[in-house]
Amino acid sequence: MTDREFLTHTFKIRAHDLDFTGKMSLPAVTRLLENQRWHALSAHGRIGAFFISGVMRAQSIELDAELHFDDRVEAVTWVAAVGRSSLTFGHSLSSPGAGGLFGRAMVKVVSLDLEGKPRPLHEGIRRFIVDQE
Numbered sequence: 001m002t003d004r005e006f007l008t009h010t011f012k013i014r015a016h017d018l019d020f021t022g023k024m025s026l027p028a029v030t031r032l033l034e035n036q037r038w039h040a041l042s043a044h045g046r047i048g049a050f051f052i053s054g055v056m057r058a059q060s061i062e063l064d065a066e067l068h069f070d071d072r073v074e075a076v077t078w079v080a081a082v083g084r085s086s087l088t089f090g091h092s093l094s095s096p097g098a099g100g101l102f103g104r105a106m107v108k109v110v111s112l113d114l115e116g117k118p119r120p121l122h123e124g125i126r127r128f129i130v131d132q133e
């Protein structure tokens with residue numbers, strides 16, 4: 001596995017992921033993506049050593065299909081860009097139940113020091129950037 005490979009997990013839609021209409025809710029999608037980022041930034045993730053703490057600054061999500069109970073979702077996450085103190089994650093979501101790719105997201109997080117001020121990122125994190133549409 002190389003630094004530039006994607007982080008991929010497959011999830012099954014559970015009852016608590018659904019809204020009152022029986023479809024996967026937007027909060028469930030955001031939790032799924034957040035789980036992916038935590039995994040990437042955890043002590044076991046490859047970029048965790050470069051990003052100690054931070055906060056989400058911006059998020060955009062596009063969904064083109066609805067998912068239901070027991071559908072499977074493949075979530076793919078990669079580092080799309082690195083700034084001085086910010087890191088942008090790209091996400092794609094696909095599912096056979098939705099006919100393939102059904103969602104995309106970009107999430108920017110800012111690295112903070114212990115005083116809550118932007119903390120410059122180590123240059124070594126740039127090796128994880130993946131060019132992806």
